[in-house]
Amino acid sequence: MGALTGKTALVTGASRGIGRSIARRLADEGALVAVHFGKDADAARETVAGIRRSHGRAFDVRAELGVPGDVKTLYAKFDEGLASEGEGPGFDILVNNAGTSGSAVIDEVTPELFDRLFAVNTRAPLFIVQQGLKRIRDGGRIINISSAATRIAYPESIVYSMSKGALDTFTLALAKELGGRGITVNTVAPGFVETDMNAAKRTSREATAELASWSVFDRLGRPDDVADVVAFLASDSSRWITGQCIDASGGSRL
Template identity: 75%
Template sequence: MGTLAGKTALVTGASRGIGREVARRLAREGALVAIHYGGNEEAAKETVDLIERQGGRAFSLGAELGVPGDVETLYARFEAGLAGLGQGPEFDILVNNAAVSGSARISEVTPELFDRLFAINTRALFFLVQRGLKCLCDGGRVINISSAATRIAYPESIVYSMTKGALNTFTLALAKELGGRGITVNAVSPGFVETDMNASKRASPEAAAELAAWSVFGRLGQPADIADIVAFLASDASRWITGQCIDASGGSRF
């Protein structure tokens, strides 16, 4: 029996990268995991297959974020998936991982880029939580994936950094709002992690080495490094932790 046996989790953006590893980790602890994806259905199915081959339970659901009706579409498909397994709409863990990046300095930012990043990384996340609170069980968990770019100046992705700064503020306020229900709300802030999102930044061995040098450990983060922290925050062992933004950057730029 894992630490999350009998729990149900929804992980957004779980078809690849950090989201996929988080979903796999929660499933290994016994949770039924809903794998949300924005457009890559095949990758989401691969995540489900990986989980099931390890004896876990999962199902996938697609919903594009940052468009009209995104939240209701996502929850309608989430609840339909649960109903197909004979379960009600209640769930225990919400991991807000879905996000898009947009490398651009201030002189390069367009209104379209600005609006898209805030629509997906901030607005959609806010209303996903708002709607989810109707069915999130008392004593549940909200875990937001933020970024070390809120602590380390990174002008190369100024708008992305701003969206994650808003997420940290949201985390703090929501933790106080939901304390009476016993729901903890925390954020995890990775540094550079070896995922598809930043593949272009490590296109050469020299570029990869430069990114690795940010960490005191001299390596890039791995999705499992982040997933282990999320699994802890999802468990009862983290019950006395809320409103925190946990740095998960491997000591980057201390």
């Protein structure tokens, strides 16, 4: 029996990359996992199929974030998925993983870039939590995926860093607000992880080596490196940890 047997988890942006690894890891621990995706239905279905091949339980939830009505759509599809699994309303673990990136120094920032990054990276998690609080059971877990870019100067992606910095502050406020319900709220901050999101930065062996050199281990992170930390925070073993930002960047830029 896994550490999360009997629990239900909603993981946003779970069709690929870090989100896929988180969904698989939580399912391996026994959770029923809602695999949220925005556009890539094939990838989401493959995530669900992979979990089921490993004898886990999962279903997909389609809702594009950062657009009008996104949270309403998310929870409507989530409820449909729960019903299809024979489960009642409510869940125990929320992982706000969905995000978008965009490189731009201050002179290159446009209102459109700012609005897009904040709509997906900051606004969506806020209202997903707000509308989810009546659904999340007491003693639950909220885990926000931020970035190590919030603790260093990273002018190449100033808006992205700002959007994730807001998520860190959100975590602190939520942790204090929800402590009375026994709900822990924490942030996980990866560094460079080998995913599609940063593929444009790894177009040569030299560029990849440069990104790897940020870590004291001289390698890029793997999605599982982050997923294992999330699984710990989702479990009862983390019951005395809240309001924290857990750096999962392999010691990047120490």
